[in-house]
Structure formats: structure tokens, C-alpha cells
Amino acid sequence: xxxxxxxxxxxxxxxxxxxxxxxxxxxxxxxxxxxxxxxxxxxxxxxxxxxxxxxxxxxxxxxxxxxxxxxxxxxxxxxxxxxxxxxxxxxxxxxxxxxxxxxxxxxxxxxxxxxxxxxxxxxxxxxxxxxxxxxxxxxxxxxxxxxxxxxxxxxxxxxxxxxxxxxxxxxxxxxxxxxxxxxxxxxxxxxxxxxxxxxxxxxxxxxxxxxxxxxxxxxxxxxxxxxxxxxxxxxxxxxxxxxxxxxxxxxxxxxxxxxxxxxxxxxxxxxxxxx
Amino acid sequence: xxxxxxxxxxxxxxxxxxxxxxxxxxxxxxxxxxxxxxxxxxxxxxxxxxxxxxxxxxxxxxxxxxxxxxxxxxxxxxxxxxxxxxxxxxxxxxxxxxxxxxxxxxxxxxxxxxxxxxxxxxxxxxxxxxxxxxxxxxxxxxxxxxxxxxxxxxxxxxxxxxxxxxxxxxxxxxxxxxxx
Numbered sequence: 001x002x003x004x005x006x007x008x009x010x011x012x013x014x015x016x017x018x019x020x021x022x023x024x025x026x027x028x029x030x031x032x033x034x035x036x037x038x039x040x041x042x043x044x045x046x047x048x049x050x051x052x053x054x055x056x057x058x059x060x061x062x063x064x065x066x067x068x069x070x071x072x073x074x075x076x077x078x079x080x081x082x083x084x085x086x087x088x089x090x091x092x093x094x095x096x097x098x099x100x101x102x103x104x105x106x107x108x109x110x111x112x113x114x115x116x117x118x119x120x121x122x123x124x125x126x127x128x129x130x131x132x133x134x135x136x137x138x139x140x141x142x143x144x145x146x147x148x149x150x151x152x153x154x155x156x157x158x159x160x161x162x163x164x165x166x167x168x169x170x171x172x173x174x175x176x177x178x179x180x181x182x183x184x185x186x187x188x189x190x191x192x193x194x195x196x197x198x199x200x201x202x203x204x205x206x207x208x209x210x211x212x213x214x215x216x217x218x219x220x221x222x223x224x225x226x227x228x229x230x231x232x233x234x235x236x237x238x239x240x241x242x243x244x245x246x247x248x249x250x251x252x253x254x255x256x257x258x259x260x261x262x263x264x265x266x267x268x269x270x271x272x273x274x275x
Numbered sequence: 276x277x278x279x280x281x282x283x284x285x286x287x288x289x290x291x292x293x294x295x296x297x298x299x300x301x302x303x304x305x306x307x308x309x310x311x312x313x314x315x316x317x318x319x320x321x322x323x324x325x326x327x328x329x330x331x332x333x334x335x336x337x338x339x340x341x342x343x344x345x346x347x348x349x350x351x352x353x354x355x356x357x358x359x360x361x362x363x364x365x366x367x368x369x370x371x372x373x374x375x376x377x378x379x380x381x382x383x384x385x386x387x388x389x390x391x392x393x394x395x396x397x398x399x400x401x402x403x404x405x406x407x408x409x410x411x412x413x414x415x416x417x418x419x420x421x422x423x424x425x426x427x428x429x430x431x432x433x434x435x436x437x438x439x440x441x442x443x444x445x446x447x448x449x450x451x452x453x454x455x
Contacts, residue, residue, distance in 0.1 A: 008431075011438035015412065017419045017430075042445035043438065049448070050413040053394045059297035063311045067293065067318045071282060159327065175327050197327040204326025 001025045006036055014044055140201055140252075145236050147198055148218050148254040151207075159196040168195040172206055180206035180221040181249065181273055188268035190217065210265065215257035217265055224250040231266050233259055242266055246273060285325050289318070292334045295415055296341045302410040303345045305399055309352075317344040332421065339425040342407065397447040405440030408433055 001009075006029040012018045013026050030036050160171040169182040175197055184192055190210045198207045198220065205222040224245065231244040231251075240262045242253045251269075255262055296317060300310035317340045321328075328336055401409065411422045412433075423430045 008435060008438070011434045011441065012419070015419065015437070017434070039442065042449075043441040046441045046444045046448065047413055049390075049394050050398065050409070050444075053391045055302075055391075055395060055398070056294070056298045056414055057301060059293045059314065060307075060311065063297065063314060064290075064293055066311075067315055068286075068290070070315070071286065071318070071322060159324075174329065197324060199323045199326050 001029050003029070003033060003036065006030070006033065007039065010036060010040055010043065014040070014047060141234050141236050141241055143200060144220065144241055144252055144254050145239050147200060147220075148239060151196070151198070151209075151218060152216065159194070161194040163192055165192060168192065168208065171195060172197075176204050176206055178206075178223045178249075180208065181247075182208055183269060183272040185210060185265070185268045185272065188264065189213075190265050190268060212255070212257045212261050212265065215255055215261070217253055217255040217257065217262070219269075220252040220254070221249050223248055226250050231263075233262070235259070246270065281325065285322055288328075288333045289321055289337055292337050293318075295334055296337055298414060299338055299407075299410060300341050300345060302398070302414070303342070303403070303407060304348070309348070313345050313348055314341065316348070317341040320344060335417065335421045335425055338411070338415070338417075339427075342425055393448055394444075397444050400447065401440055401443060405436055405443065408436045409440040409444070412437055 006026055009018055009022060009026050013023060013030075016023075018026060030040060160168055162168050162171075163184075163186070165182040165184050169179070172180055172195065182192070182195070186192070190212050192208065193211050193216075194209045196207050196209065198205050200220060200222075203222060205220050208219045208221065210217040210219060225248060227243050227245045227250065229244060229246055231242045234241040234243070239254055239256055240259045242251075242262055244251050244266070253262060253266060255265075257265075293314065296314045297310055300313040300317070301307060304310045304313055317337070320343075321337055321340050324340070398406065398409065407426060408422055411417045411425060412419075417425070419430045419433045422433045426433070428436075
């Protein structure tokens with residue numbers, strides 16, 4: 001073991017994190033190396049002083065109370081979080097959080113375009129799919145929009161980042177008690193970018209994250225048959241949501257992209273699942 | 276709305292680690308009020324992702340969320356970082372330490388409190404990437420493996436950062452020590 005190698009292992013020796021053979025080799029080197037001996041003494045003393053100084057401070061009782069009181073009632077806290085980060089419908093936040101290096105200027109440029117798409121679509125494309133909000137679903141759609149927005153704000157869009165469905169699908173194994181269908185829609189213009197676990201409607205759900213251009217699409221999936229096979233499209237706070245059930249799974253897609261884009265996504269997804 | 280059984284399980288597993296969470300957040304933010312905010316947000320996140328928790332080490336799991344929450348906060352607050360208030364607790368806790376001296380004369384207590392103050396300041400001034408591993412190791416007594424998982428770096432990197440962090444602390448603490 002040369003000096004450089006030994007020096008690297010020095011912290012591990014202090015912390016007793018070396019294997020026995022490493023520790024023995026290190027000791028052999030230490031015995032004949034002044035530099036290492038000096039560094040060893042310094043580091044050991046620093047470690048001891050930090051531990052002696054007792055620099056831990058317990059959580060203040062008010063924080064304990066605050067968290068305890070807050071936990072079961074999640075919505076009010078989410079709202080509080082929304083306030084903290086300055087509003088729930090921030091396009092800049094969405095892009096800044098989702099893409100790396102997309103500046104605020106770019107994000108601003110998209111907002112009017114998004115609005116245009118929405119109004120254009122609302123005018124010309126109201127045939128088959130219509131905007132309804134049955135009261136029973138209202139709470140859930142709110143929760144979904146919150147969840148979607150938070151996933152962007154917290155920069156926690158995905159737990160597993162991969163464009164490969166053979167990576168994303170196995171990632172869910174053992175984390176949830178069902179196997180969400182994961183498909184690749186890159187050819188249709190909706191590349192898969194990752195997946196994550198989320199907590200929704202009182203249960204753990206799988207979320208596959210796709211992208212249409214710069215717009216993230218969160219696809220929430222959990223077992224059940226709450227809706228028909230025909231997707232219902234909702235609009236809420238400028239976001240578009242779609243809800244349908246297929247093959248024993250409930251699907252919710254949420255995005256800030258226009259509903260035509262969302263419809264294209266759903267069509268691609270359903271065609272893929274059917275094949 | 277939240278499943279009461281899940282909420283109970285969450286409380287039982289994660290609330291006991293609030294002191295660790297607060298301690299780590301406090302040394303990362305270097306500010307008590309911010310640390311409280313970070314911890315509260317971290318608990319919310321933890322609750323949200325609790326479905327993904329499979330009964331591994333709850334404290335390490337929570338601390339990784341605390342760390343991530345901190346970094347989100349840190350990015351958002353970088354502009355205001357310059358005018359964050361001082362470590363409010365610093366003087367307070369130092370007084371406490373001085374008062375809690377075993378059987379010492381006032382001079383001995385004073386020297387010890389000054390020495391502790393230096394340790395405090397030194398750690399506080401350490402660069403974030405070193406500070407976090409030093410805090411997780413020396414204050415939270417976590418293993419390299421746990422630290423590697425929390426910070427998301429290989430164990431070899433944990434070791435080298437710890438070494439460099441301690442070496443820097445030694446340099447910061449050395450000259451004034453001789454005066455004392």
C-alpha cells in the first residue's frame with residue numbers, strides 16, 4: 001500500500017469502516033509514515049471534539065406539535081405549501097422544475113401559447129369529448145392537480161429516471177401491489193421520462209411520467225374500475241385531466257398541455273395497451 | 276382522507292426521528308427557523324411517499340428526504356442566502372453548555388465554552404458537501420453505507436469527503452487552539 005492509497009483510507013480507519021486486511025495494511029503504513037500519523041492524529045481529534053461538543057439540538061416542541069397536528073389532515077398543509085411557493089398555477093415553476101436549464105424567459109414564452117391552444121381547442125374541438133366535472137370527482141381532480149403541480153415544484157417528478165420501459169416497469173416491483181402497464185410512446189411524440197410512487201385518494205399509486213415537447217404528463221395508475229373505457233376530459237386551473245379505466249386499472253392523466261395533445265396521448269396509450 | 280392505519284404506522288415509524296431530522300436540517304440550513312420549515316416539509320413529503328417505504332431504516336429514509344427537501348429549499352433561496360439570520364441557537368446553547376459543566380471553576384467552563392464555540396463556528400463554515408457528511412457521521416453517527424444512501428454518492432466518496440472535511444476543520448481549529 002503506497003502513501004496515497006493509505007491516506008485515502010485514513011478516514012475509514014478512524015471510523016472503523018475498513019475491512020480487517022485493509023486496516024492491517026493501513027497500520028503497517030501508518031507506523032512508518034509521518035504525514036499519515038500527523039493527519040491521523042488531527043482527524044481523530046477533530047472527530048472527538050465534534051462528538052464531545054454535543055452540538056445536537058432537539059426539535060423544538062412547537063415543531064413537534066405542528067407536524068403532529070398537521071399530518072392526518074393533508075389538504076390544508078398542501079394548501080399551505082402552495083402558498084409558501086407562491087401560487088399553484090405557475091408555469092415558470094413547472095418548467096424550471098422539470099427541465100434542466102430552461103430559463104424563466106422561455107417559460108414565459110410558452111404561457112400565452114398554451115392559453116391560445118386551450119382557447120382554440122375549446123372553440124373547435126368540443127365534439128366527442130366534453131368538459132364535465134361531476135361533484136364526486138371534484139375532490140379527486142383537485143387532488144390530482146395539486147399532486148401534478150407539486151411533482152413539478154418539488155423537482156420530484158420521478159423516482160426512477162429512464163426512457164426505457166424495461167427499466168421503469170421493474171422499478172415498481174415490490175413497491176406497490178400491482179404491475180402498472182408501462183408503454184413506450186416516443187414514436188407518437190410522447191417519450192417516457194420516468195416513474196415515481198405517489199399517494200393519492202388514500203392509497204399508493206404508480207405514476208408514469210411522459211413528456212409532450214416541454215409539457216410533462218403525469219399518468220396515475222391504480223387498480224380499479226371506477227370509470228368507463230371512454231376517457232372523460234376535465235379542465236381545472238388551466239390543467240387538463242383525463243380519466244378512464246381499462247383492464248382493471250384506473251387511469252388519470254394530468255398535464256398542462258392542451259387537450260388535443262392529451263387526447264393524442266390517450267389514443268396512443270390505448271392503442272398500445274390493446275395491441 | 277388519509278388512511279388512519281397508514282397515518283398511525285407513519286407516526287410510529289417516523290415521528291421518533293424528528294430530533295435527528297431537525298439536527299441535520301439545522302446544520303444544513305444553519306438557521307433554526309429554516310430548519311423547522313425544512314423538517315415540516317420533509318415530513319409532508321415523507322408522508323406522501325410513505326407508500327414507497329418498505330421498512331428499511333426509517334431514520335436514514337427520513338434523513339434522505341430531509342436532505343432533498345433542503346436542497347430544493349436551498350436552490351429557491353440561494354438569492355436570499357446572504358441575509359439569513361445567524362444561528363439563533365448558537366449563543367443560547369453555548370450558555371447552556373457552559374452552565375452544565377461538571378465540577379469546574381468558572382475559568383475552566385469559560386475555556387470549554389470558547390473551545391466549543393470554535394468547533395461550532397468551524398463546522399458552520401465548512402462547505403456544504405463536506406458539512407453534510409461530517410454532520411451525518413459525527414453528530415448522527417451513521418455508517419458510511421447509510422451516508423452513501425442518504426447523500427447519493429459511493430461509499431468511497433463518503434470516506435474522501437469526510438477526510439477532507441475533517442482536515443479542513445483541523446486547519447480551522449488549529450491556530451486559535453494554541454492561543455487558548
